Amino acid sequence: MDYNMNNWPFQWFGFWKEYGIGYENCPSMHNFIDIEANSRYNKPALISYLKHSSILVTTSGANFPSPISGKVGNKEVSIKTDGKWLWFDAIILSIEFDGLVIPTRWYNEIEAKGFNCGTVTEDMIAGLNWPPLNS
Amino acid sequence: MTTGLNLYFDGAITTERNNYDWESIGKLMYADAGFRTEMLSRNPKSADWMSNASSMEVMEGLMPVAVSSGVGSWAGTRFLSTNSAASGAIAYGNVNDPFLIYAQRAKPYENYLDVVLHGSPRGVWYRPDMMIDHRVLANLIRNSPQFAGQPIRLLSCNTGRLADGFAKNLSNALGVGVRAPEDIIWAFPDGKLSIGPTYIGGKSFVNFSVGIKK
Numbered sequence: 001m002d003y004n005m006n007n008w009p010f011q012w013f014g015f016w017k018e019y020g021i022g023y024e025n026c027p028s029m030h031n032f033i034d035i036e037a038n039s040r041y042n043k044p045a046l047i048s049y050l051k052h053s054s055i056l057v058t059t060s061g062a063n064f065p066s067p068i069s070g071k072v073g074n075k076e077v078s079i080k081t082d083g084k085w086l087w088f089d090a091i092i093l094s095i096e097f098d099g100l101v102i103p104t105r106w107y108n109e110i111e112a113k114g115f116n117c118g119t120v121t122e123d124m125i126a127g128l129n130w131p132p133l134n135s
Numbered sequence: 136m137t138t139g140l141n142l143y144f145d146g147a148i149t150t151e152r153n154n155y156d157w158e159s160i161g162k163l164m165y166a167d168a169g170f171r172t173e174m175l176s177r178n179p180k181s182a183d184w185m186s187n188a189s190s191m192e193v194m195e196g197l198m199p200v201a202v203s204s205g206v207g208s209w210a211g212t213r214f215l216s217t218n219s220a221a222s223g224a225i226a227y228g229n230v231n232d233p234f235l236i237y238a239q240r241a242k243p244y245e246n247y248l249d250v251v252l253h254g255s256p257r258g259v260w261y262r263p264d265m266m267i268d269h270r271v272l273a274n275l276i277r278n279s280p281q282f283a284g285q286p287i288r289l290l291s292c293n294t295g296r297l298a299d300g301f302a303k304n305l306s307n308a309l310g311v312g313v314r315a316p317e318d319i320i321w322a323f324p325d326g327k328l329s330i331g332p333t334y335i336g337g338k339s340f341v342n343f344s345v346g347i348k349k
Binding site for chain 1: 229232233234237253254255260263264292293319320321322323324329331332333334335336337
């Protein structure tokens with residue numbers, strides 16, 4: 001897979017092959033590091049958006065150190081959704097500290113919504129595009 | 136925030152000045168840089184208390200009940216404790232942590248007492264920046280009103296991963312059987328649990344008995 005911020009056809013994000021077993025079909029986080037593009041983000045608004053969306057499932061952050069810096073969250077990490085996109089919120093630390101970028105298409109959608117997630121319905125959740133993980 | 140209150144220890148943080156436990160304060164100063172700074176600013180003798188306290192390992196017996204604190208990095212933070220956890224389960228950590236909230240909704244397993252907190256193969260997190268060992272957790276469970284000698288189900292990542300790891304040691308320390316996940320545990324909002332490297336699961340709980348490897 002040769003995906004990057006401008007070539008990402010999916011609506012899930014933040015699952016990296018560097019996490020190991022179960023994540024083999026995911027892209028490398030290294031393909032999504034762009035410090036210059038990251039610096040142009042409205043970071044407080046973006047991070048707030050990513051933090052305060054609906055939780056689908058949650059676990060311990062210590063299991064998912066950053067593949068770039070090794071930085072480990074000391075709280076929970078969750079798979080979250082805004083009703084259309086689905087993401088693993090360990091990306092928040094990497095956006096803050098590693099220069100991680102999200103798909104341009106997604107960032108533009110978030111910005112167009114004024115960084116306001118809105119209401120997530122059960123129908124939206126049922127229609128989500130999940131990553132190709134293995135058990 | 137409760138900054139400004141006079142907080143002391145008598146086995147737990149308290150606002151009452153009785154039964155000072157300087158040894159425990161010294162041990163906690165090791166564990167918490169914010170608390171250390173606060174204590175050093177309050178009382179120069181606290182440097183001696185800390186130097187006499189050897190390591191976190193000897194924290195057994197400390198903090199049977201966590202309370203709101205106004206010192207150091209504890210300031211303004213409420214922690215779940217045996218007194219505030221949902222009925223039928225014990226949880227330790229930040230009250231707003233969704234993992235702790237969802238995992239406490241899990242369907243009970245036989246007569247097991249659920250203990251919910253973030254974990255690893257060798258230790259668990261009493262709060263986000265404090266890892267404790269099996270002896271400290273055993274003491275906390277023993278002091279919990281929910282514990283009446285029943286077996287324990289740990290809802291805590293990777294605590295059952297090793298044959299001689301956290302769950303096995305907790306079982307020996309408490310003298311009861313312990314059931315713990317062999318991999319990462321995921322909690323869904325409806326209380327459903329899955330165990331595995333991904334949320335899809337595929338792994339399971341492992342049973343540990345007193346004195347016998349799994």
